[in-house]
Amino acid sequence: MDIIFLRGLQIETVIGIYDWERKIKQTVVIDLEMGTDIRKAAASDDIEHTLDYKAVSKRIISFVEESDFFLVETLAEKIAQIVIREFDVPWLRLTLNKKGAIRKASDVGIIIERGDKRKYG
16 A cells, blocks of 8 residues: 655634633644555546545545544544545545643644555555
């Protein structure tokens, strides 16, 4: 399996459980690794034969900017479902970072893996 990745995708959204968090937008940072098979694209040199990371990033940005979740767990799961279903990705690892959520910690967030990494064995 080959992996196409996005790192450091910064998006403003409403996220959090506290009243003050419901009134502001905060930045979440997303890293995404997506399993795929790039051999056909490499042979043809044609974007139609690969996972279009620009299209994936635009879809994630649009979804996250419009979202309004309490938990990073929910947001991460919804993003994973979109990528798997809409872009036919068999496996992904997603890191969602809510910087500044804990005082004195540089990063806090969640890492999830979904799907079957062995599909392209």
